[in-house]
Amino acid sequence: AQSVTQLGSHVSVSEGALVLLRCNYSSSVPPYLFWYVQYPNQGLQLLLKYTSAATLVKGINGFEAEFKKSETSFHLTKPSAHMSDAAEYFCAVSEGSGNTGKLIFGQGTTLQVKP
Amino acid sequence: DAGVIQSPRHEVTEMGQEVTLRCKPISGHDYLFWYRQTMMRGLELLIYFNNNVPIDDSGMPEDRFSAKMPNASFSTLKIQPSEPRDSAVYFCASSLSGSYSYEQYFGPGTRLTVT
Numbered sequence: 001a002q003s004v005t006q007l008g009s010h011v012s013v014s015e016g017a018l019v020l021l022r023c024n025y026s027s028s029v030p031p032y033l034f035w036y037v038q039y040p041n042q043g044l045q046l047l048l049k050y051t052s053a054a055t056l057v058k059g060i061n062g063f064e065a066e067f068k069k070s071e072t073s074f075h076l077t078k079p080s081a082h083m084s085d086a087a088e089y090f091c092a093v094s095e096g097s098g099n100t101g102k103l104i105f106g107q108g109t110t111l112q113v114k115p
Numbered sequence: 116d117a118g119v120i121q122s123p124r125h126e127v128t129e130m131g132q133e134v135t136l137r138c139k140p141i142s143g144h145d146y147l148f149w150y151r152q153t154m155m156r157g158l159e160l161l162i163y164f165n166n167n168v169p170i171d172d173s174g175m176p177e178d179r180f181s182a183k184m185p186n187a188s189f190s191t192l193k194i195q196p197s198e199p200r201d202s203a204v205y206f207c208a209s210s211l212s213g214s215y216s217y218e219q220y221f222g223p224g225t226r227l228t229v230t
Binding site for chain 2 (some may be wrong): 032036042044045046049090102103105107108
């Protein structure tokens with residue numbers, strides 16, 4: 001069965017510093033992987049997705065993630081944090097090779113950006 | 116498209132009352148998901164539908180919860196009777212099977228408070 005582990009429930013960085021949010025997945029089939037962002041009092045918004053094309057995926061707001069099959073990882077990065085990046089971030093993996101439509105979400109990582 | 120629409124955005128009710136949450140998915144999407152989010156338990160999948168048919172309701176916490184999807188453009192999540200521990204933010208999301216990547220689009224959520 002598919003699963004997702006996000007390492008670190010809280011990450012704090014200074015404005016302008018590198019952002020690194022970690023995600024490891026478990027999947028018995030080639031996965032589709034996603035990062036979502038949730039700003040306070042809002043729904044989840046898709047940041048980027050990996051669908052077996054390029055292993056380095058670029059998303060919105062300067063974020064990118066690299067799919068590493070050997071490490072079963074899909075870490076999210078941004079070279080320079082901005083105050084507006086403060087939010088909760090969720091990693092997710094699609095369930096199964098068939099089209100169940102279901103995503104398995106990690107527990108989320110809260111990103112704090114300090115001035 | 117207007118995106119996923121949820122109503123009401125906020126609901127405050129007394130213990131024992133019936134609560135109905137509503138969702139309108141993105142037009143043409145054939146999957147619909149109901150999630151609950153709390154600080155303690157994070158994001159939980161309650162139930163999901165494909166072509167208006169419930170596929171997996173294993174996340175529904177108990178018989179007090181029920182969900183329906185009478186047509187492709189409308190779904191309800193009902194709690195009867197409500198209890199204080201049902202206080203949470205409830206999200207609806209939809210996706211399109213033909214998109215192959217299974218990405219889900221979330222509504223803004225309904226914040227439910229049961230006193």
